[in-house]
Amino acid sequence: MAKPVLVSGIQPTGKLHIGNYLGALKNFVDLQNSGKYQCYFFIADLHALTENPTAKDLTTNTISLAADFLAIGLDPKKSIIFQQSQIEPLQELKWILSTLTPVSELLRMTAFKEKVLQALKPGEREKITKEKFEEVVEASNFGLAEYPVLMAADILLYDAKFVPVGDDQDQHLELTRTLARKFNAKFGKTFSEPNSLHTATPRVMSLNDPAKKMSKSMPAGCLFLEDAPEIVREKIKRAVTDSGNEIKYDEEKKPAISNLLKIYSSISGENMQKLEKKYTGKTYSEFKTDLAELVILHFADYRKKKKALAGKSSALKTILTSGSKKAGKVAARKIGEIKKKIGISL
Numbered sequence: 050m051a052k053p054v055l056v057s058g059i060q061p062t063g064k065l066h067i068g069n070y071l072g073a074l075k076n077f078v079d080l081q082n083s084g085k086y087q088c089y090f091f092i093a094d095l096h097a098l099t100e101n102p103t104a105k106d107l108t109t110n111t112i113s114l115a116a117d118f119l120a121i122g123l124d125p126k127k128s129i130i131f132q133q134s135q136i137e138p139l140q141e142l143k144w145i146l147s148t149l150t151p152v153s154e155l156l157r158m159t160a161f162k163e164k165v166l167q168a169l170k171p172g173e174r175e176k177i178t179k180e181k182f183e184e185v186v187e188a189s190n191f192g193l194a195e196y197p198v199l200m201a202a203d204i205l206l207y208d209a210k211f212v213p214v215g216d217d218q219d220q221h222l223e224l225t226r227t228l229a230r231k232f233n234a235k236f237g238k239t240f241s242e243p244n245s246l247h248t249a250t251p252r253v254m255s256l257n258d259p260a261k262k263m264s265k266s267m268p269a270g271c272l273f274l275e276d277a278p279e280i281v282r283e284k285i286k287r288a289v290t291d292s293g294n295e296i297k298y299d300e301e302k303k304p305a306i307s308n309l310l311k312i313y314s315s316i317s318g319e320n321m322q323k324l325e326k327k328y329t330g331k332t333y334s335e336f337k338t339d340l341a342e343l344v345i346l347h348f349a350d351y352r353k354k355k356k357a358l359a360g361k362s363s364a365l366k367t368i369l370t371s372g373s374k375k376a377g378k379v380a381a382r383k384i385g386e387i388k389k390k391i392g393i394s395l
């Protein structure tokens with residue numbers, strides 16, 4: 050029997066942080082190695098265009114992300130690793146799905162609102178009026194609003210059953226399921242409804258503000274996988290902590306230390322109770338020192354492999370081209386079926 054399909058992508062928008070890893074990438078590797086799924090992992094270069102990168106940056110980041118995929122443990126022999134923009138049928142499906150999507154649905158997406166608000170200066174965001182918000186939305190690029198439709202096409206094109214992502218993508222997944230249902234109801238059963246797969250850390254928070262998600266667009270609060278040991282030590286030492294001195298997991302009263310504890314627990318595999326016990330009577334500083342060493346050790350092999358892949362851009366391109374060819378074949382078959390269903394394949 051065919052294995053269930055699993056699809057996920059990452060945008061080539063800069064260095065990967067520990068949120069990308071603990072929320073998504075770590076799971077990619079575990080799921081791939083479980084042998085239970087047909088895995089598709091792609092570099093979401095079309096999604097990255099919404100950030101208006103230069104051509105040079107987009108190419109560099111695409112190659113660098115391919116190296117990240119391999120260095121962290123994705124394997125082109127086990128998974129189809131490809132470049133989103135190379136899949137031509139994706140454009141057709143995105144268009145078809147967009148005709149089933151109310152504009153209002155797109156404008157109410159939390160990720161969209163957060164992205165357009167990034168155009169404002171800090172301070173302006175908090176006291177924004179309805180009129181000013183509408184002005185910012187109208188000035189934003191249309192790709193930011195369309196983002197979830199492209200994501201739905203990415204998933205439905207391969208009949209994915211599972212999508213391993215952080216919880217910031219849940220609303221987009223919900224839209225994907227709605228679009229699958231709408232399409233099926235109108236044209237007959239064509240798509241299956243995908244489910245997200247979350248890790249125990251579906252939302253890692255920023256090191257300098259535990260109320261905000263760790264995000265590439267806010268690099269000051271990020272712990273990057275590539276960070277050298279001395280940088281990791283410095284960043285963790287400077288990470289904000291809560292009042293008091295007890296090392297205890299309490300998201301409400303101690304959000305900062307809880308975030309650090311979650312990072313520790315996800316990497317070491319130790320459960321929270323055991324961790325709290327281990328650090329009873331110890332200081333924040335002692336805990337942070339241990340966390341830094343744990344992170345440094347955990348990513349040592351990744352850093353070594355990533356360095357070794359630095360001069361191998363042509364081998365990385367070959368892997369992406371070959372993966373894109375395989376994914377493209379599957380996509381071509383599916384778009385043929387879709388076109389027949391909607392009446393444009395005469």
Ligand code: AQP
Pocket residue numbers: 058059060061062068069070071072073074093213214215216217218250251252253254262263264265266267
């Ligand atoms: N802080 C996070 N905690 C857990 N998971 C996270 N992800 C992102 N941030 C966190 C998950 O990582 C995957 C890839 O993300 P992406 O690069 O495609 O998109 P993103 O959400 O735009 O990543 P960033 O870092 O948050 O970038 P910006 O600043 O551009 O918004 C996804 O599965 C995501 O859920």
